[in-house]
Each structure stands twice: as structure tokens, then as C-alpha cells.
Amino acid sequence: MTHVTVTPPARAHEPSLFRLAGLPYFLIAFIARLPFAMMVVGVLTVVVSARGSLALGGLTSAAVGLGTACFGPLLGAAADRFGQRAVLLVLAVGNAAMLLLFTAVVYGEAADGFVLLAAVGIGATAPQVAPLSRSRLVTLIVERMPEERRTRTVSGTMAYESAADETVFVFGPFLVGILASALAPWAPLVGAAVLTLVFVGAFALHPSGRQVSQDRDADGRAPSAVSELFRPRLLIVVLGILGVGLFFGAMLTSLTSFMADRGAPEQAGLLYGVMGVGSAALALGVAWLPARFTLRARWLVFSAILLAGTLLLWVVDSPAAMMIALAVMGIGIGPTLVTQYSFGAARSPRGRSATVMTMLGSGVVVGQSIGAAVAGELAESAGTEAALVLPMVAAAITFGAGVANWALSGVTHRRAPVKP
Incomplete structure (x- = not known):
């Protein structure tokens, strides 16, 4: 009897995270973070311009953060339960609408309380692109990469994601300044609404958006x-x-x-x-x-x-x-x-x-x-x-x-x- 030895495939042929996700994913996920980086500064800019109050501007920016803090984890739980695609598509439309509504409220005759309420709505509907990107990539690593490569790949992924966040949070306010100076104080929020619809929508529709953790039961419930x-x-x-x-x-x-x-x-x-x-x-x-x-x-x-x-x-x-x-x-x-x-x-x-x-x-x-x-x-x-x-x-x-x-x-x- 002849024994045939099967040689394991070379490590070079094992899938890398870049190949698993694809270049378009990283480009889309990077740009999709921009609206979130523009929101807080954009809100501050438009409130100070339209209402003439730095104090109200600061409170309004804090209200955006409050909305994100209260609803962010709930949106993450919804993404775990129902999948990222459905949740992100709803948020892309909802957040773009809230950004436009906020702009209308600020320039209207509404009381300051309604301005703060609309700001909370912006934060509450903010698409959590950065956290969901981390979750999506970690799921790909854990479930589709060899175990011996996961540790370094997870570390590298978190490093890239953090660097991308910092780059966006430097460039976002810069973009707000350019749009506000060249066009009008309301332009950054309208621009953020357009970017949200286009790129958060693209992030949701990317093939990796169908990825659901194998730990989830058939009805979507977590075993933990x-x-x-x-x-x-x-x-x-x-x-x-x-x-x-x-x-x-x-x-x-x-x-x-x-x-x-x-x-x-x-x-x-x-x-x-x-x-x-x-x-x-x-x-x-x-x-x-x-x-x-x-x-x-x-x-x-x-x-x-x-x-x-x-x-x-x-x-x-x-x-x-x-x-x-x-x-x-x-x-x-x-x-x-x-x-x-x-x-x-x-x-x-x-x-x-x-x-x-x-x-x-x-x-x-x-x-x-x-x-x-x-x-x-x-x-x-x-x-x-x-x-x-x-x-x-x-x-x-x-x-x-x-x-x-x-x-x-x-x-x-x-x-x-x-x-x-």
C-alpha cells in the first residue's frame, strides 16, 4: 500500500484579514466614521452662529454625547440580535434625518429646550461605525482564521482601528472648519447627513455586513x-x-x-x-x-x-x-x-x-x-x-x-x- 503524505498549505496561502474583508471595506469603513467626528464640532459651530450663545453650544454638544452614551450600547445589542445590516440601514436614514431636523430647529424659532432635544436625537441615532467595524472584523478573525494567527491579527486590527479613529477625529473638525468657512455654518451638518446616507449605507450593505456570530442561536439570541x-x-x-x-x-x-x-x-x-x-x-x-x-x-x-x-x-x-x-x-x-x-x-x-x-x-x-x-x-x-x-x-x-x-x-x- 502506498502512503501519501498530504502537506498542509503554506501559511502564505492562508487568508489574511485584508483578503477576507477586502480593500473596499476598509475605505468605506474609514469614510463612514467621518460624520460622527463632524457632529459634535458641527453642532457647536451652528448653535453659536445661529443662537449666539457659546454656553448653549457647549450644552448642545454635550447633549449629542449624552444621546450616544445612552443609546449606543442598545444599538450594539440590536446589531448583535438582528445583525448589523438592518440596524445600520435604519440608523443611516434616521441619523441623516435628525441632522437636517436639528439644522432646521436651530435656525427656527423653537425654544432652546427643543434644540437640546434634537441634539440628543442626533447622538441617539448616531451609527456606531467604529465599534461595529471592530466587532465585525473580530468576528471574521475568530471564525475564519487559523487559531495560531488570531492573537497577532486581533492586536493589529485594534491598532489599525484606533489609528483610524484618531485620524478621523483630527480630520473631522478640520473638514467642519472648511465647510463652515467656505459655505455656511449649517454646511457641516448637511454634509454629515449626506456622508451618513451614502457611506454608512454602503458600510451596512457591504457583504461583511451579513456576517453574524456563529455563537448566536437560530432565532438570533446569544447563548450568554x-x-x-x-x-x-x-x-x-x-x-x-x-x-x-x-x-x-x-x-x-x-x-x-x-x-x-x-x-x-x-x-x-x-x-x-x-x-x-x-x-x-x-x-x-x-x-x-x-x-x-x-x-x-x-x-x-x-x-x-x-x-x-x-x-x-x-x-x-x-x-x-x-x-x-x-x-x-x-x-x-x-x-x-x-x-x-x-x-x-x-x-x-x-x-x-x-x-x-x-x-x-x-x-x-x-x-x-x-x-x-x-x-x-x-x-x-x-x-x-x-x-x-x-x-x-x-x-x-x-x-x-x-x-x-x-x-x-x-x-x-x-x-x-x-x-x-
Whole structure:
């Protein structure tokens, strides 16, 4: 009898995530994030222009964040239950309509309360493209890639997604400024409505939008209980990412106050970009870190660097010194955020990946809103030095959550595609 040895296919022929999803997916998912990045700044711009009140503008921006925070996880749960395609198609139409309705309300004679209510509606219907993209890609990795490649691929995916988010949140406000200056203050919101219809719709209709977790039962129900979303090992990640959101909101607002004291508030965005560029670059580099540098160690190390960077704010007395401090913070913030999303992917209860990712995304939004509001109030009432304390507090929360996570990460999750 002749024995034939079958040679396993070469690793080069194994499907990569890029091949599984396709180039159009990444282009569509990137542009589909833009409307969300334009909303908060666009709302602030149009309210200040139409109503002449900076205070109302700030409250309205916070109302958008409130709507996202309250409804984001519910939309994620709906995507898990009914599939992303149906939920996103409804949101694409609903959010575009709310953006146009808000514009009409602001320029109309409606009371300020209706303006705030319409802003909540914008946040409540905001398509959660970034969290749902993470969930979609993780599902592809876990269910269609060889097990030995999942850990590095998940890490690389979270790195790319975080870098894409940061790029969009830098470019989004820039696009708002261009449209508002070249056309009219209402133009960014109308533009966001068009982008939402076209690109969120395309994101929903992409073939990967049919992907439903194999953990779901035939009727769409998850095999895991809702209570698993409230386990300490997952909630500590939500707390940590809330700290990151607090840092983003507080740092940008206090930095604006710092530059306003020096007569150049318009340069705050340029300085902030120093941190953003470094953060995005280091976030992408996380995928190449050795496996022995575990996730829980990464959280501690990089959040400690972030904390050290914020402590430099005690002695910052010039834009040049602020730039150095921001550069140090950039080294820490990007990898920390990537690591937290990796933990979220690893600790998602079976069949609830989209829910977890939208919980984390909402944590960032809530943190940004609170951080910006509190830092703005401190800057106005107590001065810039008081406002600059808030980024330190946010970094301390992130680092403290990392310490708690170290203790909670002693046992590896039974389904985790990555090792803590």
C-alpha cells in the first residue's frame, strides 16, 4: 500500500484579514466614521452662529454625547440580535434625518429646550461605525482564521482601528472648519447627513455586513446572559476607557485655555496634533510588540507613560514645553487605547461582541463630554492651571484601572482570542 503524505498549505496561502474583508471595506469603513467626528464640532459651530450663545453650544454638544452614551450600547445589542445590516440601514436614514431636523430647529424659532432635544436625537441615532467595524472584523478573525494567527491579527486590527479613529477625529473638525468657512455654518451638518446616507449605507450593505456570530442561536439570541456584560473583568475595561475619554476632552479644552492665555487659541489644534500623530503611530506599532509583553503589562506601562506626561503639566510654562509634554503623552495614549479594545474583544460574552464594542465606544464619548465640560468650567472659574489638573486626574484613573485589571487578569478567559 502506498502512503501519501498530504502537506498542509503554506501559511502564505492562508487568508489574511485584508483578503477576507477586502480593500473596499476598509475605505468605506474609514469614510463612514467621518460624520460622527463632524457632529459634535458641527453642532457647536451652528448653535453659536445661529443662537449666539457659546454656553448653549457647549450644552448642545454635550447633549449629542449624552444621546450616544445612552443609546449606543442598545444599538450594539440590536446589531448583535438582528445583525448589523438592518440596524445600520435604519440608523443611516434616521441619523441623516435628525441632522437636517436639528439644522432646521436651530435656525427656527423653537425654544432652546427643543434644540437640546434634537441634539440628543442626533447622538441617539448616531451609527456606531467604529465599534461595529471592530466587532465585525473580530468576528471574521475568530471564525475564519487559523487559531495560531488570531492573537497577532486581533492586536493589529485594534491598532489599525484606533489609528483610524484618531485620524478621523483630527480630520473631522478640520473638514467642519472648511465647510463652515467656505459655505455656511449649517454646511457641516448637511454634509454629515449626506456622508451618513451614502457611506454608512454602503458600510451596512457591504457583504461583511451579513456576517453574524456563529455563537448566536437560530432565532438570533446569544447563548450568554446579559449579566455577563457586568462582570468586573469587563467593567474595569469600560472604566479604563472612560478615563481615556476624560483625558481627551480635558486635555484639548485645557490646552485651548493654555494657548488662549498666550493670545493664540487657534494654535491649540496644532499642538494637540503633536500628540495625535505620535499616538496614532505608536498605536499602529502595538501589533509588532512581542507576545511576552502581555496585554495587562502593556496597559500598565503605557498608561504610566501617559500619567508621567500629564505630570509634566505642573511645570509647563511655554508652548515648546507643552509640545514636549504632549509628545510624551502621545507615546502612552495610543497603545493604551489599543490594549483596552483588545481586552474588550477578548472578554466579550459569547454573541455580544457588538454590544461590548459600543459600550467601550460610548465610554470614550462620555469621557470626552465630561472632560471637556469640567475643564471648560474650571478654566473659566479658576484659571488654566486648575483646568490642567484634570488631564492628570484622567490619566490617574486610566492607570488605576490598569492596576486593578492586572489583579483581575490572573485567569485567561476561556474564549479569548488574545492572552491577557
